[in-house]
Amino acid sequence: MSPAALEVRNLSVTIGQARIVRDVSWSVAKGETLGIVGESGSGKSISVLSAAGLGPASARIDGTVALTIDGREQDLLSMPGSQLRRIRGRRLGFVFQDPGTSLNPMLTIGRQLTEGPEVHLGMSRTQSRKRALELLELVGIPDPERRLKSYPHELSGGMRQRIMIAVALACDPEVLIADEATTALDVTTQAQILDAIRDLQNRLGTATVWISHDLAVVGGIADEVVVMYGGEVLERAETVELFRSTQHPYTRGLFESRPHLGERVDQLTSIPGAPPDPRATPPGCVFWERCQVRGDKRCRTDHPELVETSPGHWVRSFYTMSGADPHQDTASTVRPLPWKEHR
Amino acid sequence: MRYVLNRVLQSVVVLFGVTVVVFLIVQLVPGDPIRIGMGTRFDPEVYEALRRASGLDRPPLEQYLSYVGRALTGDLGVSFRSGQPVSHLIVARLPATVSLAVVGIVIALLVSFPLGILSAVRNGSVLDSVVRAASQLGVSLPNFWLGMLLILLFSSTLGWLPPSGYTPLTEDPVEWLRRVIMPGITVGVVAGSILTRYVRSSVLETLSMDHVRTARSKGLPGRIILLRHVVRNALVPVITVTGTQIAAILGGVIVVEVVFAWPGLGLLVYDAVRARDFPLLQGAVLLIAVVFLIVNLLVDLLYAKVDPRIELGGGDG
Amino acid sequence: MSERARNVGGVTEPDLDGRRSDHEVDDHDIVIKEGPRGWRRTVLEVVRRPVAVASLLILVVVVVMAIFGQWLTPYGINEVNISRRLEGPSAQHWFGTDELGRDILTRVIASASVSVRVSVIAVAIALVVGVSLGLFAGFFGGWLDSVIMRSQDVMFAFPEILLALAIVAILGPGVTTATIAIGIVYIQVFARVTRASALSVRTETYVRASKSLGAGPLRQMFSHVLPNISAPIIVQTSLSLAFAVLSEAGLSFLGLGVQPPEPSWGRMLFDSRAFFQDAWWLSVFPGLAVFVTVLACNLLGDVLRDVLDVRGAATTRGGGVR
Numbered sequence: 009m010s011p012a013a014l015e016v017r018n019l020s021v022t023i024g025q026a027r028i029v030r031d032v033s034w035s036v037a038k039g040e041t042l043g044i045v046g047e048s049g050s051g052k053s054i055s056v057l058s059a060a061g062l063g064p065a066s067a068r069i070d071g072t073v074a075l076t077i078d079g080r081e082q083d084l085l086s087m088p089g090s091q092l093r094r095i096r097g098r099r100l101g102f103v104f105q106d107p108g109t110s111l112n113p114m115l116t117i118g119r120q121l122t123e124g125p126e127v128h129l130g131m132s133r134t135q136s137r138k139r140a141l142e143l144l145e146l147v148g149i150p151d152p153e154r155r156l157k158s159y160p161h162e163l164s165g166g167m168r169q170r171i172m173i174a175v176a177l178a179c180d181p182e183v184l185i186a187d188e189a190t191t192a193l194d195v196t197t198q199a200q201i202l203d204a205i206r207d208l209q210n211r212l213g214t215a216t217v218w219i220s221h222d223l224a225v226v227g228g229i230a231d232e233v234v235v236m237y238g239g240e241v242l243e244r245a246e247t248v249e250l251f252r253s254t255q256h257p258y259t260r261g262l263f264e265s266r267p268h269l270g271e272r273v274d275q276l277t278s279i280p281g282a283p284p285d286p287r288a289t290p291p292g293c294v295f296w297e298r299c300q301v302r303g304d305k306r307c308r309t310d311h312p313e314l315v316e317t318s319p320g321h322w323v324r325s326f327y328t329m330s331g332a333d334p335h336q337d338t339a340s341t342v343r344p345l346p347w348k349e350h351r
Numbered sequence: 352m353r354y355v356l357n358r359v360l361q362s363v364v365v366l367f368g369v370t371v372v373v374f375l376i377v378q379l380v381p382g383d384p385i386r387i388g389m390g391t392r393f394d395p396e397v398y399e400a401l402r403r404a405s406g407l408d409r410p411p412l413e414q415y416l417s418y419v420g421r422a423l424t425g426d427l428g429v430s431f432r433s434g435q436p437v438s439h440l441i442v443a444r445l446p447a448t449v450s451l452a453v454v455g456i457v458i459a460l461l462v463s464f465p466l467g468i469l470s471a472v473r474n475g476s477v478l479d480s481v482v483r484a485a486s487q488l489g490v491s492l493p494n495f496w497l498g499m500l501l502i503l504l505f506s507s508t509l510g511w512l513p514p515s516g517y518t519p520l521t522e523d524p525v526e527w528l529r530r531v532i533m534p535g536i537t538v539g540v541v542a543g544s545i546l547t548r549y550v551r552s553s554v555l556e557t558l559s560m561d562h563v564r565t566a567r568s569k570g571l572p573g574r575i576i577l578l579r580h581v582v583r584n585a586l587v588p589v590i591t592v593t594g595t596q597i598a599a600i601l602g603g604v605i606v607v608e609v610v611f612a613w614p615g616l617g618l619l620v621y622d623a624v625r626a627r628d629f630p631l632l633q634g635a636v637l638l639i640a641v642v643f644l645i646v647n648l649l650v651d652l653l654y655a656k657v658d659p660r661i662e663l664g665g666g667d668g
Numbered sequence: 669m670s671e672r673a674r675n676v677g678g679v680t681e682p683d684l685d686g687r688r689s690d691h692e693v694d695d696h697d698i699v700i701k702e703g704p705r706g707w708r709r710t711v712l713e714v715v716r717r718p719v720a721v722a723s724l725l726i727l728v729v730v731v732v733m734a735i736f737g738q739w740l741t742p743y744g745i746n747e748v749n750i751s752r753r754l755e756g757p758s759a760q761h762w763f764g765t766d767e768l769g770r771d772i773l774t775r776v777i778a779s780a781s782v783s784v785r786v787s788v789i790a791v792a793i794a795l796v797v798g799v800s801l802g803l804f805a806g807f808f809g810g811w812l813d814s815v816i817m818r819s820q821d822v823m824f825a826f827p828e829i830l831l832a833l834a835i836v837a838i839l840g841p842g843v844t845t846a847t848i849a850i851g852i853v854y855i856q857v858f859a860r861v862t863r864a865s866a867l868s869v870r871t872e873t874y875v876r877a878s879k880s881l882g883a884g885p886l887r888q889m890f891s892h893v894l895p896n897i898s899a900p901i902i903v904q905t906s907l908s909l910a911f912a913v914l915s916e917a918g919l920s921f922l923g924l925g926v927q928p929p930e931p932s933w934g935r936m937l938f939d940s941r942a943f944f945q946d947a948w949w950l951s952v953f954p955g956l957a958v959f960v961t962v963l964a965c966n967l968l969g970d971v972l973r974d975v976l977d978v979r980g981a982a983t984t985r986g987g988g989v990r
Binding site for chain 3: 380496
């Protein structure tokens with residue numbers, strides 16, 4: 009595995025009494041894509057945004073966020089705000105969920121594309137304009153000359169999101185962070201955007217962090233997946249491994265919730281309940297309340313650590329859905345039963 | 352173009368309505384308007400002359416048409432009280448009112464925009480609290496009382512400024528300023544307070560918008576974000592409010608002119624109402640309403656020009 | 669093929685990205701949302717804020733002065749005492765005396781009555797007519813809407829005070845005229861607010877449901893739409909009361925509102941014009957009374973707006989007839 013472009017170590021985000029993100033660690037390397045999957049409230053977005061200084065001002069952030077630039081590692085959390093600002097946009101590019109509102113409706117596309125290079129790369133207006141045209145071609149926007157003078161409301165959702173991607177890549181950042189970037193798009197456009205991102209990544213070698221609630225999307229684009237729930241990382245593995253051998257009951261639940269095309273179901277299943285209140289986190293496993301397996305008596309009272317059950321596959325649980333208790337080497341509670349059987 | 356045409360058409364329709372309302376002023380008077388207007392200076396001959404001149408014996412529709420027709424040529428009738436042409440009386444008073452209104456508007460804008468923006472950007476700070484409190488006070492303040500207080504302070508107590516009277520700008524700028532400053536502040540404070548609150552709330556709302564988050568994610572310096580992404584977007588909805596505040600100023604001018612004995616259109620209207628001199632009142636009201644209509648139209652057009660989402664071209668995006 | 673979400677143990681289930689709980693920490697904005705508000709909750713929320721409590725107290729004092737004024741005053745309202753004219757504040761006359769030797773404190777207290785009366789009646793007129801117009805316009809839409817809104821536009825083309833002055837010119841000065849004038853001027857604000865709310869609520873399910881149950885348009889409007897848009901109307905009422913007081917004071921200040929011998933704050937300011945530069949108490953106290961009353965109404969309106977979560981209930985554009 010190549011050295012990490014961005015590595016998060018033991019990240020915690022607390023707002024007042026609420027511990028929104030707890031001890032989260034992951035990394036993404038150059039040219040690779042990390043997918044972060046979780047429901048609303050899992051802390052998946054906040055963890056990344058806070059790391060870059062885009063979180064709420066009152067948030068307290070602990071841990072290390074190491075960005076490697078030209079071989080040198082820098083901790084984003086320990087640098088002054090002004091320095092962090094210079095890194096944003098230049099080394100980190102962001103794509104957000106709703107391109108309709110994420111672009112400034114009063115400015116032309118061209119202006120929004122040239123802003124970044126002018127500020128971070130010191131380009132002149134002519135130079136940045138050239139760069140803008142390059143970017144539009146890069147993301148596959150037809151007739152780029154005309155588009156420079158267009159306003160966001162004149163474009164379709166798919167095109168707007170492509171522009172957002174172009175904006176994010178304007179200064180050739182080391183890491184691209186996409187937060188629910190395709191959630192607001194229809195399925196066809198979604199597929200197009202995903203293709204575009206994959207293509208761009210191949211060409212530019214940008215490390216990508218893809219945040220989504222949609223396992224299918226993440227599966228299609230990520231090399232490695234991190235599953236978050238209630239502010240914690242519950243499972244982490246390379247994508248193929250995760251899909252092949254899902255070990256945490258929550259991840260299993262995510263898989264089971266997805267209807268498969270062509271399959272008739274009598275009922276749509278989903279995981280009943282809601283994430284715990286971050287102001288009062290339970291003493292045991294954070295998923296215990298909604299867990300329909302509860303395969304170990306320690307689940308309720310003790311907080312499980314992240315354990316590597318096989319190379320590169322980490323699970324935070326006292327048992328796994330495929331067999332052994334990862335906290336001990338002996339196989340204890342074995343509950344390999346499919347989800348549906350629990351009522 | 353379609354938007355512009357629509358807007359102009361709308362203004363014309365409203366203008367028509369305005370003329371009807373103005374015209375109705377005389378028609379709705381219980382009793383004989385001319386007699387009432389002449390008051391104690393009743394003279395049978397003058398009465399007859401006025402009656403024939405004002406055409407009040409003709410059917411209403413004919414009166415209306417002739418009124419509008421004459422108005423278009425600048426003939427607004429003859430004052431019941433003084434017998435002088437209304438248009439002359441109005442024009443004589445215009446410069447004073449224009450001075451006052453402009454000073455009031457400038458003060459209102461100069462105060463509200465910076466304070467509103469700063470207050471929103473530093474939401475929750477001491478400055479914010481002070482601005483919010485001050486604007487709340489300003490909105491509740493009776494402007495005639497404020498005028499009197501200013502006179503008490505700066506004329507009676509400190510003796511710095513004259514309490515009344517007008518000097519044209521062209522005659523003596525310094526004296527003009529000394530006289531216009533207190534009434535100008537009085538006029539501007541109320542409108543300024545209302546505007547400050549609108550500016551503040553608009554900027555606050557804009558600050559939480561997604562495109563500002565995008566701008567931050569691009570690592571743009573705070574100043575650029577503020578100017579190019581926040582203020583520019585936030586001020587657009589404020590433009591329309593500014594238009595209505597100009598109406599407020601036009602209205603406020605009337606009372607302020609009374610307080611400061613400022614020889615302008617407002618004082619003229621006031622005298623006309625007290626004397627129930629209807630043609631004079633009609634003329635002045637018509638003029639003020641027309642000015643307001645034009646201002647509003649311009650403001651709306653400006654808004655359309657500034658906001659690219661409004662299709663001036665008339666096509667679909 | 670039925671799509672029945674599974675429900676376990678009475679807990680409503682969200683879809684994977686959904687949120688149904690009262691306590692939620694959303695990834696994209698950290699806001700702990702709470703449930704809907706009832707009347708009791710609203711009152712509690714209002715009373716929680718010191719600003720609201722202070723405003724309410726002031727308004728209670730004003731209303732008490734308005735109703736019981738004549739028994740609360742130290743002197744008679746028109747008790748003339750030339751030997752003590754234009755005296756500054758003292759132990760016997762807390763607010764001093766005017767040019768006829770009348771006690772100003774007495775007159776200030778007594779004036780509350782007419783202010784309260786005029787503003788309440790004027791706002792009542794504006795409310796009844798304006799809300800009805802707004803409901804009809806918003807509910808039926810079409811040409812009725814256009815006609816009503818166009819006529820409001822025409823009214824809007826005049827600065828408020830000008831309209832009021834015109835009405836006073838037609839009908840002659842006096843309390844009744846002033847009340848009617850102020851009422852007419854504020855119709856359009858209520859119409860606008862009501863119409864906007866009605867438009868947004870018109871397509872709600874409960875309205876359509878009532879229609880399918882046979883409710884005629886009037887019943888739909890008044891029994892179903894109106895209660896649900898009451899929040900912005902309430903806020904607007906509070907704000908309009910403030911400006912009605914201001915407007916009455918303004919018209920009286922111009923000598924066109926309340927006529928003597930009835931006392932009024934605005935009228936007191938009018939009477940003081942010849943003397944106030946040498947006798948500051950003549951103008952400061954009556955004006956202060958107006959200011960404080962209006963401020964209290966405005967502050968209360970703001971608190972109500974916050975608590976009821978109303979957006980866009982505008983302060984009347986001119987800030988009253990002044």
